[in-house]
Amino acid sequence: MKTPRVTANRIDEYLSSGKRFDGRKLNEFREISIETGISKKAEGSARVRIGKTEVLVGIKMDVAAPYPDSPNKGNLMVTSELLPLSSSRFESGPPKFPAIELGRLIDRAIRESKFVDFEKLCIKEGEKVWSIFVDIYSINADGNLVDAAGIGALAALKTAKFPKYDEETGKVIYDEHTDVSVPLSKEIPIVTTIYKIGKSLIVDPTQEEEDACEARVVIGGTAEGTIFSMQKGDAKEISIEEMNKVLELSKESKKNVFSKIEKFLK
Amino acid sequence: MAEGTFKRTDGRGVEEMRPMKAEVGVVPNADGSAMFSFGNTVAIAAVYGPGKMHPQHSQNPEKGTLRCNYNMLSFSVSDRIRPGPSRRSTEISKITEWSLEPALMIKRYPSMVVDVYIHIIQADASTRCAGINAAALALAHAGIPMKGMISSVSIGKLDKQLVVDVDKNEEDWEEGEGATDIPITMTQDGEITHIQLDGKINGEELKQAIELARKATKEIYEVQKKALKGSVDLNKK
Numbered sequence: 001m002k003t004p005r006v007t008a009n010r011i012d013e014y015l016s017s018g019k020r021f022d023g024r025k026l027n028e029f030r031e032i033s034i035e036t037g038i039s040k041k042a043e044g045s046a047r048v049r050i051g052k053t054e055v056l057v058g059i060k061m062d063v064a065a066p067y068p069d070s071p072n073k074g075n076l077m078v079t080s081e082l083l084p085l086s087s088s089r090f091e092s093g094p095p096k097f098p099a100i101e102l103g104r105l106i107d108r109a110i111r112e113s114k115f116v117d118f119e120k121l122c123i124k125e126g127e128k129v130w131s132i133f134v135d136i137y138s139i140n141a142d143g144n145l146v147d148a149a150g151i152g153a154l155a156a157l158k159t160a161k162f163p164k165y166d167e168e169t170g171k172v173i174y175d176e177h178t179d180v181s182v183p184l185s186k187e188i189p190i191v192t193t194i195y196k197i198g199k200s201l202i203v204d205p206t207q208e209e210e211d212a213c214e215a216r217v218v219i220g221g222t223a224e225g226t227i228f229s230m231q232k233g234d235a236k237e238i239s240i241e242e243m244n245k246v247l248e249l250s251k252e253s254k255k256n257v258f259s260k261i262e263k264f265l266k
Numbered sequence: 267m268a269e270g271t272f273k274r275t276d277g278r279g280v281e282e283m284r285p286m287k288a289e290v291g292v293v294p295n296a297d298g299s300a301m302f303s304f305g306n307t308v309a310i311a312a313v314y315g316p317g318k319m320h321p322q323h324s325q326n327p328e329k330g331t332l333r334c335n336y337n338m339l340s341f342s343v344s345d346r347i348r349p350g351p352s353r354r355s356t357e358i359s360k361i362t363e364w365s366l367e368p369a370l371m372i373k374r375y376p377s378m379v380v381d382v383y384i385h386i387i388q389a390d391a392s393t394r395c396a397g398i399n400a401a402a403l404a405l406a407h408a409g410i411p412m413k414g415m416i417s418s419v420s421i422g423k424l425d426k427q428l429v430v431d432v433d434k435n436e437e438d439w440e441e442g443e444g445a446t447d448i449p450i451t452m453t454q455d456g457e458i459t460h461i462q463l464d465g466k467i468n469g470e471e472l473k474q475a476i477e478l479a480r481k482a483t484k485e486i487y488e489v490q491k492k493a494l495k496g497s498v499d500l501n502k503k
Contacts, residue, residue, distance in 0.1 A: 068345075097360050100353050112464050217461070227472060230448075230463035235367035237457035240476055247469050 002089070008212035015200035022206065027249060029204040029256060034151065034264045036159045043177070044160025046264075048152040050204060052142040054086075057152030058135050059160040059182075063172055066122070066129040074121025074129040078107035080136035080149060087141040087207075102136065105146055105231060106153050106191060109220025110134070112228040113189035116157065120183040123165070130162070132182065143210040146218055150191025151257070155264050157182055188265060189228050192253040193218045194246045196238065201245060203253045217243075219250045223258035272427045275435040283419070283431040283482060288399070288493035290407040298408020300493070302400035304431055306390035311400035313408040315380040330375030334362040336397055338386040358394045359384075365398050365418065365451040365460035371411040380410060391437040392420040395449050398460070403490050407497060415490055416459060417483035418451035421475040423467055428475055430482045448472070450479035454487050 014020060024030070030051030039045040044059035066073060080102040082090045110116060121130040134156065136149045160182045164173040195205050195213040205213060214236035220229035232238065238246070272280055284305030293299035296312035303309070319325045336358040340347050362384065372380065382404065384397040395418035402416040422432035425442030432447055439445035446465025452458055458476070467475070 097356060100356050101360070104353060104357055108464055112466065219463075225469055227463060227467050227469065228465065230461060230472075231361075232458065232461045233364065235364040235459070237368040237453055237459045239457050240480065243458055243461070243476060244473060247472065251469065 003208045003211035007208060011209055011212045012198040012200070015197055015202065020202070021208070026200060026202045027252060027256075029253070029260070032151065032257070032260045034155050034261060036155050036264065041174070042156075043163060044156045044158070044182070046152045046155035046159065047139075048148045048155065050144055050148045050151075051206065052140055053144055053148050054139040055145060055148045055152050056137045056139055057149065057156040059156045060133045060135070061160070061163060061172070062131050062133070063123065063128050063165060063170070064131045065127065066125075070118070071126040072122045072129075073118035074116070075131040076107065076111055076116060076118070076134070077131065078110065078134040078136070078153070079103045080106070080138075082138045082141065082145075086138040090138070090141070101233075102146060102149055105218050105220075105229070106134070106136065106149050108229040109150060109189040109191045110153060110157075113185075113187055113220065113222075115154075115185055115187065115189050117183035117185060128170075132157075132160075141207065143205045143207040144193065146193050147191055147204065147257070150189075150220070151261055154188060154190070154261070157184060158265050187222055187226065188258070189220045190223060190254045190257050191218060191220045192250055192257055194249050194253070196236065196242070201242070201249055203249065217246050217250070219247075221250070221254060223255045225251050272429075274429060276433065280427060280429045281478065281481070283485065284433065286486065286489045288403060288489050290403055290493050290497040296404070296408070298404045298406070298410070300400045300403035300407055302396050302403060302490075304390075304392050304396050305433060306388055307386070307392050307396045307433075308388040309384060309386050309393065309396035309400040311382055311384045311397065311404040313380060313382050313401075313404045313410065315408075316375040316378040316410070317381070319377060319379040324379075325377040327376050328373075330372040330377070331379045332363050332367050332370060332372055332382065333379055334359050334366070334382045334384065334401065336362055336384045336386075336394065338389060338393065342386045342389045358397070361394065361460055361462065362398055362401060366402060366405065366416055368457070368459045369402070369412045369414050369416045369453055370405065371413065374411060380405070380408075389434075391432050391434045392449070394418070395420050395451070398451055399486060399490065403493060406494055414454040415487050416451060416453060417486040417490065418449065418460065419479055419482040419486060420447060420449040421478050421482075422447055423465060423471060423475070428471065428478055430478055448475050448479075450476060450483075452479065452483045454483075456480050456483075
């Protein structure tokens with residue numbers, strides 16, 4: 001099920017001479033494809049494929065009470081499920097750490113970048129605001145689910161339309177969508193992850209490569225270089241010098257990803 | 267940076283940490299334990315193990331397992347926290363494992379587990395950093411072989427100003443660009459074992475933040491070292 005150590009060692013060897021099993025360069029992504037509107041019941045939705053990795057992201061909205069510490073702001077909730085359907089390594093049951101982390105990584109990139117204008121989601125201060133639920137499902141896990149989920153969340157939010165809200169009854173009428181889009185800012189948080197295998201740094205690993213990786217840094221930020229969120233994962237230290245290289249590579253990968261997904265975000 | 271002109275809410279200098287306290291042996295029943303505080307943020311940690319890993323199927327015959335559990339006591343913050351694990355605490359627990367493991371010679375304990383329980387007694391921001399510092403001390407106090415100490419600090423960016431060791435008032439900073447919180451953990455040799463970030467920052471500022479963390483973790487290391495040395499002072503008893 002997991003990648004054997006001999007394979008991991010060979011991946012490391014290959015990388016140290018600048019090669020990958022599938023012939024890509026170390027900083028090269030697999031092909032990215034985006035399809036939006038994949039579920040009519042959702043307020044917005046997207047399917048993202050990066051190579052053989054595939055995720056579905058759907059947006060649902062509801063009217064709810066705001067949190068006490070932000071009475072004039074809408075709510076955001078990002079969750080993810082790593083479906084057993086998508087890989088033999090996932091089991092059913094309550095979400096385990098990787099699923100929890102994935103949701104939180106995307107949540108923070110969106111929240112901290114202020115990509116969604118939460119104040120415009122306020123209906124009545126202190127009483128009623130729109131809640132946005134971003135739900136991420138893995139359909140085929142072949143590495144780099146995080147970056148795929150990040151792209152999916154952007155595309156789904158971009159296509160999301162408010163459902164009708166009946167102020168008198170206080171009910172949301174989901175069958176009738178308005179043509180009002182979710183208020184979004186121009187600063188687009190792109191989530192890309194840099195993986196460290198041996199002495200090499202790579203982007204967009206396949207599942208095998210991801211298994212061989214010793215540490216990773218997930219960074220949410222714009223293609224112009226502003227950083228909104230960051231999290232190092234796995235138990236391997238990274239030197240300050242290496243971290244500087246990670247930041248360079250991250251910036252470059254964001255530009256690269258943005259150029260590929262730009263047309264879906266207009 | 268306009269150093270000297272920037273006023274922190276509690277009057278500290280931009281690179282000045284809150285008073286730190288560290289003490290080992292605070293939980294006599296545990297194999298190792300410690301308290302670490304940054305001002306009003308107080309964390310305690312206790313280590314049990316290495317011991318037999320239950321359930322058996324979780325055993326790893328290649329190396330021992332470090333299992334951390336971070337928890338905030340329900341009364342440690344203004345609005346009571348519902349007891350039990352949350353998404354946040356689950357994540358911080360894992361982050362703490364990743365922060366500490368590079369320093370531990372855990373390979374020596376195949377199939378076994380080292381449990382670290384971290385509780386925040388009083389919270390004034392930087393709780394994960396205080397927790398990691400307490401846990402590192404507790405592991406050393408328990409006599410788990412380590413390559414070195416681990417120290418953690420949160421660097422903040424308040425509007426455009428970088429500051430060291432963020433407290434709650436600063437975490438809620440709203441002026442200008444608002445607050446960016448960057449908890450960073452390092453080995454005593456300055457290798458990064460953990461970094462997180464929430465907010466808005468550019469690459470240059472982030473590099474500066476890492477340099478500030480390097481300086482601060484050296485100071486924290488001295489406090490931790492002193493606490494450990496104190497615990498073996500035979501004259502003290």
